[in-house]
Amino acid sequence: MAKTDKQEMIIDAALEVFRQKGYANARMADIARRANVSYGLVYHYFGSKEVLFDLIVEKWWSELYAMMNREKESNGVFREKLIHIIQFFLDTYVQRPNLISIFVSEVCRSSVYHTQEGLSRFLKFFSLCEDIMLEGQKQGILKKDIPPRHLTYIFYGAIETFISVMVLGKEPLTKKRQERAVNAIMGVFMDGAKTA
Amino acid sequence: MAKTDKQEMIIDAALEVFRQKGYANARMADIARRANVSYGLVYHYFGSKEVLFDLIVEKWWSELYAMMNREKESNGVFREKLIHIIQFFLDTYVQRPNLISIFVSEVCRSSVYHTQEGLSRFLKFFSLCEDIMLEGQKQGILKKDIPPRHLTYIFYGAIETFISVMVLGKEPLTKKRQERAVNAIMGVFMDGAKTA
Amino acid sequence: MAKTDKQEMIIDAALEVFRQKGYANARMADIARRANVSYGLVYHYFGSKEVLFDLIVEKWWSELYAMMNREKESNGVFREKLIHIIQFFLDTYVQRPNLISIFVSEVCRSSVYHTQEGLSRFLKFFSLCEDIMLEGQKQGILKKDIPPRHLTYIFYGAIETFISVMVLGKEPLTKKRQERAVNAIMGVFMDGAKTA
Amino acid sequence: MAKTDKQEMIIDAALEVFRQKGYANARMADIARRANVSYGLVYHYFGSKEVLFDLIVEKWWSELYAMMNREKESNGVFREKLIHIIQFFLDTYVQRPNLISIFVSEVCRSSVYHTQEGLSRFLKFFSLCEDIMLEGQKQGILKKDIPPRHLTYIFYGAIETFISVMVLGKEPLTKKRQERAVNAIMGVFMDGAKTA
DNA sequence: GATGAATGAGAGTTCATTCAT
DNA sequence: TATGAATGAACTCTCATTCAT
Numbered sequence: 079m080a081k082t083d084k085q086e087m088i089i090d091a092a093l094e095v096f097r098q099k100g101y102a103n104a105r106m107a108d109i110a111r112r113a114n115v116s117y118g119l120v121y122h123y124f125g126s127k128e129v130l131f132d133l134i135v136e137k138w139w140s141e142l143y144a145m146m147n148r149e150k151e152s153n154g155v156f157r158e159k160l161i162h163i164i165q166f167f168l169d170t171y172v173q174r175p176n177l178i179s180i181f182v183s184e185v186c187r188s189s190v191y192h193t194q195e196g197l198s199r200f201l202k203f204f205s206l207c208e209d210i211m212l213e214g215q216k217q218g219i220l221k222k223d224i225p226p227r228h229l230t231y232i233f234y235g236a237i238e239t240f241i242s243v244m245v246l247g248k249e250p251l252t253k254k255r256q257e258r259a260v261n262a263i264m265g266v267f268m269d270g271a272k273t274a
Numbered sequence: 275m276a277k278t279d280k281q282e283m284i285i286d287a288a289l290e291v292f293r294q295k296g297y298a299n300a301r302m303a304d305i306a307r308r309a310n311v312s313y314g315l316v317y318h319y320f321g322s323k324e325v326l327f328d329l330i331v332e333k334w335w336s337e338l339y340a341m342m343n344r345e346k347e348s349n350g351v352f353r354e355k356l357i358h359i360i361q362f363f364l365d366t367y368v369q370r371p372n373l374i375s376i377f378v379s380e381v382c383r384s385s386v387y388h389t390q391e392g393l394s395r396f397l398k399f400f401s402l403c404e405d406i407m408l409e410g411q412k413q414g415i416l417k418k419d420i421p422p423r424h425l426t427y428i429f430y431g432a433i434e435t436f437i438s439v440m441v442l443g444k445e446p447l448t449k450k451r452q453e454r455a456v457n458a459i460m461g462v463f464m465d466g467a468k469t470a
Numbered sequence: 471m472a473k474t475d476k477q478e479m480i481i482d483a484a485l486e487v488f489r490q491k492g493y494a495n496a497r498m499a500d501i502a503r504r505a506n507v508s509y510g511l512v513y514h515y516f517g518s519k520e521v522l523f524d525l526i527v528e529k530w531w532s533e534l535y536a537m538m539n540r541e542k543e544s545n546g547v548f549r550e551k552l553i554h555i556i557q558f559f560l561d562t563y564v565q566r567p568n569l570i571s572i573f574v575s576e577v578c579r580s581s582v583y584h585t586q587e588g589l590s591r592f593l594k595f596f597s598l599c600e601d602i603m604l605e606g607q608k609q610g611i612l613k614k615d616i617p618p619r620h621l622t623y624i625f626y627g628a629i630e631t632f633i634s635v636m637v638l639g640k641e642p643l644t645k646k647r648q649e650r651a652v653n654a655i656m657g658v659f660m661d662g663a664k665t666a
Numbered sequence: 667m668a669k670t671d672k673q674e675m676i677i678d679a680a681l682e683v684f685r686q687k688g689y690a691n692a693r694m695a696d697i698a699r700r701a702n703v704s705y706g707l708v709y710h711y712f713g714s715k716e717v718l719f720d721l722i723v724e725k726w727w728s729e730l731y732a733m734m735n736r737e738k739e740s741n742g743v744f745r746e747k748l749i750h751i752i753q754f755f756l757d758t759y760v761q762r763p764n765l766i767s768i769f770v771s772e773v774c775r776s777s778v779y780h781t782q783e784g785l786s787r788f789l790k791f792f793s794l795c796e797d798i799m800l801e802g803q804k805q806g807i808l809k810k811d812i813p814p815r816h817l818t819y820i821f822y823g824a825i826e827t828f829i830s831v832m833v834l835g836k837e838p839l840t841k842k843r844q845e846r847a848v849n850a851i852m853g854v855f856m857d858g859a860k861t862a
Numbered sequence: 863g864a865t866g867a868a869t870g871a872g873a874g875t876t877c878a879t880t881c882a883t
Numbered sequence: 884t885a886t887g888a889a890t891g892a893a894c895t896c897t898c899a900t901t902c903a904t
Contacts (some may be wrong), residue, residue, distance in 0.1 A: 100298075106875085107873080107874095116889065116891060118875095118877085118890050119888075119889055121876075121877095122887090122888070122889070122890095125875095186438070197443065204439075218469060219468060219469065220468060220469065221469050223461075224458050225454075228436075228454075228455070228459075229467055231435040232431075232432040232462045232463070232467075233467075234435055235430075235433070235434055236427060236428040236432065238431055238435065239427040239428070239431030239434065240424075240427050240431070246392070246396065247393065258421075265417075265419075266420065266428045266462075266463065266466070267462065267466065267467055269466040270463065271416050271417055271425055271428075271429075271463055271464060272417070272464045273414060273415065273416065273417050301899085302898075302899065302900085303898075311865090312866055313866075313899095314864065314901090315863080315865075317901080318863070322900075323898095323899065323900090494690030494691065495690070497876085497877065497878085498877075498878060498879085507885080508887055509878095509886090510880090510885065510887060510888095511884080511885055511886075513878090514884075514886095518879075519879090588834070589834050589835065592834065596831075611860060611861065612859045612861065613859055613861050615853075616849075616850050616854065617850070620828075620847070620850035620851075621850075621859055623824060623828050623831060624823075624824040624851060624855070624859075626823075627822075627824040627827030628824065630823055631819040631822055631823030631826065632816075634774070635788075638784070638788065650813075650816075654813070654816035654817075654819075655816075658817065658820045658855065658858070660859060660860045661858040661860055662854070662858030663809055663817055663820075663821075663856060664808060664857055665809050672867085672868090693893085693894065693895085694895065694896085695894080703869090704868060705895095705896090706868065706870060706896095706898085707868055707869075709896065709897080710866090710868070710869095711867095713896095714895080715896090
């Protein structure tokens with residue numbers, strides 16, 4: 079449909095521009111131009127720059143939560159759950175690089191200022207991750223002397239850094255590299271970097 | 275001296291304002307007001323907003339490099355080197371929270387756009403960290419089947435997430451918590467989260 | 471008929487919105503929304519915001535002129551004529567508060583800028599009023615040493631202020647208050663405020 | 667001084683532009699251009715269009731109140747007080763036509779929307795006028811069967827209409843005409859329009 | 863060194879109006 | 884008749900930067 083098409087084109091354009099320039103330096107005119115619409119239309123559909131940005135961010139968070147909830151509720155093997163989480167981020171990097179780039183460079187960081195909203199978003203994600211870690215502890219798979227919250231930080235931190243470096247370097251992610259990243263993170267997180 | 279005093283006051287004010295509002299939303303007038311000087315003076319000493327910001331960032335990077343080089347060159351025990359790196363970040367959080375907050379929320383982020391500069395800064399840091407990891411492998415302490423670069427990502431990612439969460443939550447960092455954070459990171463990184 | 475219905479709904483909505491926000495701040499979208507029609511339709515029936523506004527204003531002026539002509543031509547007692555004029559304004563305030571509010575706050579005002587149109591409208595009204603005052607002088611009821619034009623200003627000024635205050639204060643107008651207003655204006659205008 | 671000069675030039679320009687186009691249609695760029703300054707400077711001194719406008723309006727109100735208080739407190743003859751009030755308006759028309767034009771066309775009318783502020787401004791003025799009328803009644807000069815508030819409306823309404831017509835017609839006000847206006851208003855207000 | 867008046871490009875946003883359906 | 888997507892000129896306001904004193 080014509081309507082939906084344009085709306086989608088605007089969102090795609092926004093993803094591209096926000097990634098390239100960052101929220102602060104992105105101009106609505108850029109977004110409109112890239113979407114091939116007048117900027118009046120951007121305001122017609124989305125009320126403001128902030129709303130447009132939040133829309134994108136909200137969608138990301140809800141997808142992330144959905145994935146996390148799926149894993150949390152699933153009956154799968156604990157180890158697989160962690161792998162799925164890593165792969166969710168890596169897959170998003172491959173399929174929607176703009177989105178993950180915005181997440182890494184705009185959402186994580188700017189959260190510092192939008193404290194209220196941003197912080198709670200993160201806490202919710204960490205909380206879900208924590209639940210999974212706790213489950214691993216209960217199953218006797220993970221050590222109990224490290225708080226699940228701390229396990230979450232280390233696990234997520236590893237993923238974020240891998241993603242950030244790729245984003246920064248605009249590196250392509252082959253199947254091979256993807257596999258190695260998963261192995262590295264899982265290897266160290268589960269068994270440690272120390273020789274046996 | 276009077277000069278130096280004012281210069282320092284301006285830098286302190288800049289640290290505060292950049293942290294509170296982020297680079298994009300920080301106004302030179304805010305910085306001048308907080309430093310109790312006219313904003314003409316800010317331009318007198320530092321040529322522009324960007325120069326002022328870069329000055330702060332440069333200082334941070336060179337301190338970080340200095341520390342990394344110290345550890346790299348030192349004859350200390352490998353394990354201690356990692357602990358020192360973690361503690362460097364935690365200490366900075368305690369002593370200069372504004373600086374670390376800017377690093378976490380502004381430097382990493384803006385790197386995405388100032389690619390050339392930002393990326394190479396990070397790569398240099400990672401490279402130093404990599405050297406240390408390589409040394410660990412050579413000493414037979416670290417597994418050789420995981421690339422030192424990946425070990426670096428995981429190790430640094432853990433630190434960054436701990437710091438980020440504290441920054442986001444404006445959490446105070448007691449001796450006790452500091453110790454637990456070090457233990458968590460070192461525990462998982464070296465021995466893994468899995469039960470023996 | 472359906473047509474007329476919608477047209478009327480649009481005009482009613484316009485009256486309400488113009489009163490609430492004033493001409494400059496009234497948006498066509500507001501009017502359309504309040505009338506429950508698309509704003510395309512507002513343009514279909516009325517060509518533009520200005521035309522719509524003028525239509526309302528024109529209607530008011532022609533009603534006012536009609537009333538004034540009626541009084542002028544009537545064989546009634548002079549005193550009654552003045553009372554009728556006052557009551558015309560008060561009645562309009564009761565029955566169509568939006569209309570009188572727009573008149574008081576928008577028409578008089580915008581006259582200043584649309585000089586040509588606005589001024590002549592007023593002059594025509596004053597002229598009719600003047601004719602009646604002149605008649606009063608000819609009948610020996612009014613003093614002849616005050617120009618009819620001046621009598622008109624004083625008489626109309628009194629009415630306008632009473633109306634304006636009510637509009638500003640959104641005061642309800644009871645029969646009782648209406649009567650007192652008429653008495654006050656007529657009393658002072660005819661006999662003066664001074665004690666005998 | 668240089669500072670004051672520019673500030674004053676901006677205010678003068680604002681008076682002119684607000685009068686010509688009305689608040690809503692006045693552009694800050696117009697004001698700046700007329701004042702021969704960049705529009706950045708307008709914002710440097712006055713924070714916004716609204717602030718600039720309010721400043722002008724506030725000044726007018728405080729001058730009006732000052733005059734009214736002077737008359738209220740004075741030991742002068744009652745009749746002279748009323749004449750002074752009329753003359754204050756007429757003098758302002760002669761000396762600062764822009765100011766009185768803005769008052770008549772923007773303040774009185776737009777008060778309808780800025781209810782809170784605008785209404786109370788008017789009520790304060792009416793209240794002072796009422797006090798004077800009450801004094802007239804106590805001295806046995808004015809009839810007691812008409813509420814002082816109503817006397818105020820009629821008296822002020824007469825003045826406002828004279829002023830409005832002059833503003834609308836951009837009429838010059840000679841000494842002669844000024845005198846006749848005072849006589850007309852005083853004559854009718856005190857003794858009525860009716861023949862003895 | 864120190865001030866802050868002065869500048870003006872640039873960005874977000876609004877909204878009357880048009881027009882294809 | 885009726886809709887609302889689409890346009891873009893116009894306007895307010897911001898703020899880094901310059902420069903005379």
